Amino acid sequence: MNTFTRYLTAIVVCGMNAVAQAAGFGTVVIDPGHGGHDKGGQWGLVYEKHLALDTATRLESQLQQKGIRTVMTRRSDYFISLPQRVSIANSYRNAIFVAVHYNYTWKPDASGLETYYNTPQSERLARCVHASMTQRVRTLDRGVKTARYYVIHNTTIPAILVECGFVSNADERNHMKSAWFRDSLARGIAEGIMRYRNGY
Secondary structure (H helix, E strand, O other): OOHHHHHHHHHHHHHOOHHHHOOOOOEEEEEEOOEOOEOOOEEOOEEHHHHHHHHHHHHHHHHHHOOOEEEEOOOOOOOOOHHHHHHHHHOOOOEEEEEEEEEOOOOOOOOOEEEEEOOHHHHHHHHHHHHHHHHHOOOOEEEEEEOOOHHHHOOOOOEEEEEEEEOOOHHHHHHHOOHHHHHHHHHHHHHHHHHHHHOO
């Protein structure tokens, strides 16, 4: 399946049965990956934990401007365990959970954006967010996938994990070091969340 076909598929799944699937949540729990001693993916002095926090903070700002209540699992560079992140998410009922990460692999040519979900209730959220991200950032579309990552497998509310590019890829690393790239990702994620919420 090529990138354009994946994009059209994401739009169709995101928008199908729009009225019936409109999600009237009131809170978005934003989870910046890693933190503190857990640096996440890194190359030189470029750490995933910093990129994730900055992108998540920009996402929070975008959502608040749209009138959405937000909760951050961390607001600075400190460690928080996976069970703690899940506990925060599960303390809200009328909410969704969005974990923000950047990717890393030993293959230096790997690149692109991907979005993960674990349960059927989270699929449309994942597709809405992924479609909007790939509209905002022109890079390889690695698609929407299922996975049993702890933070999205153990949450009771709709939950997704976004991978915003590869720290291990030189070109993407140069992009993600720029504020415009991280801001574009945050805007795309926010737009996808609103598309999911409004049912289109």
